Amino acid sequence: MMGRLLFKEVFRELLANKINIFFITLALVFSLTALNTIYALGKSAEKQILDTLANLNFGKDALLVLAGGSRIMGLTTTRTDTLLMDDIIAIEKLGFVKMTSPFTGGSVEVSYRGKAEKVRLDGVLPIYLQANNWELFRGKFFNEEDVKNFNKVVVLGYEIARKWGGHNLVGEKIKIQDQYYRVIGILEKKGSLGHFPLDERIFVPLTTAQKRIFNQNYLRGVKIILQEDTPLSHAERTIRKLLRERHNLYGIAPDDFRIVTPEMVVARHTATSKTLSAFLLTIAFISLVISGVIIMNLMTASVEEKAGIIALRIAVGAQPWHIIKHYLISALILALVSGIIGWLLSILLMFLLSLLTPLKPLFSWGTFLLSLLFSTITCITFSLFPAIKASRIDPAILLKGL
């Protein structure tokens, strides 16, 4: 009964000044929507990268060894021609290694029907598909026979195939540098890893790439799939030791290879979006503080306007605490309403953004709680001053002349 009456009192007082609550809610909703959207987009970008990695079979049981070590500002400071097929065979013999997929690659000039362009070409083994959890869209992939004979066959990435005229490219010939290759398959669509398009590449047998295209016997790297539940750090240490021995690196000689784990990839790809998010979050916070100040001003004005009514409450026995509680409850109501509206709007905004950008909307109760938390903190903090001010109103003003 009492709670109901108190709530009714608070609520009616709030509704008595609709313009006021409109602006308070608007200010809050605005910053909360921004805050939520930014937070959720950051999460969504991160999730997308993780999904792509998982999709590439680069989950917790995988490592990448790349030729060339000690990178400073992206430049390799060691030799890059030391990773050889024999190293891969040695790695494959380690007990915890389930599968290895060596590769080489580079940018080459490819022409089809007279149109030439630079395309990224990878030389890989038939196991590549399995190692990367990839499937064929059309045709077939090359086999051991193709590898053994340096066959001039090529498999196209989905986007390349689309660009060149679709699905019936299988069986056609394309020219890589100065030789003709037969298209035997098209890979299914895979998406991209950050700004790294996976579907805009072409694939030839590893040996073909080494002998016919790049004229080099070394590798760019190898993807290593581990037996399930192998401790990553153990695998990393063992492989490093093996390669250092094989490459005759002792003492302080730097590694001439790098071992990349999925976390490193995630970290690299989210680093930029993290700085951006941090910046945008700061702006959202500032706008939250600004709406806090707006709340404080509007609340103070409203307390001054209602001084008579507050004085009356005090006169009939309200303790300072009752008055403070009264205004904190109204702040809480505004916070909840704005928090929910801000959250819903941010979901809508994310949905709209997902139509325009590759980002996927991310529904999470986390952002809902975040929204409520921030609006509550803002409302309560900035209502405290007006509430205390209200509790100090002098009830003697009631008997002053009109």
Place this chain on the structure above:
Amino acid sequence: MNNILLQLQDLHKTFQIGKISYHILKGVNLTVEKGEFLAVMGPSGGGKSTLLNILGLLDKPSAGLYLFEGKEVSSLIMRDLAKIRNEKIGFIFQAFHLIPWATAEENVLLPLLYRGKIERDDVERAKVLLERLGLGKHVNFKPSELSGGQQQRVAIARALINNPTLLLADEPTGNLDSQSSKEVMDILEELNKEGLTIIMVTHDPEIAKRAGKVKILRDGVFVD
């Protein structure tokens, strides 16, 4: 048996505005017995409302003693004063001071909001009070939907909801026409007959006549 409800002894009130201080009450002495109906008159600016504020514990005297039910109250802290106001003192104002967005019944129940809890009985009592004051049909009306006389009767019901021992009224008929004034005074007279102590400030000698006793406050002191 002690029949005294309250006592003022050499009570002073000074207001400070900037460097200048205004001495408004200059040694007021007053004894009010239980069941008394006292009307306070006097020229405008004479300090009547200031006195009523102090009697109602809405303001503190600058000097002097205020004994309420035999206890010195002018030195009590805010919280204790609020409790006494809530439980023992009812207020009626010239401007009614009702909460505009609350119904008559909710306005009457307001003091109970600060007492602790409101029970079914209390709601019933509010209804009975309003009915007794001729507002049985207006329980759910907002102040803006009531006439001045009706609003003042809601305010009286609010003042009575906690069964106070003292009712303070500052020009309760000041904003009312003669018919409504008469009705309000009938009510106050009836309440006084039932034993309620009333102190009322008024400018109107006709209204003052209805009280059992009239005192004149002039230049900060009671004159005879």
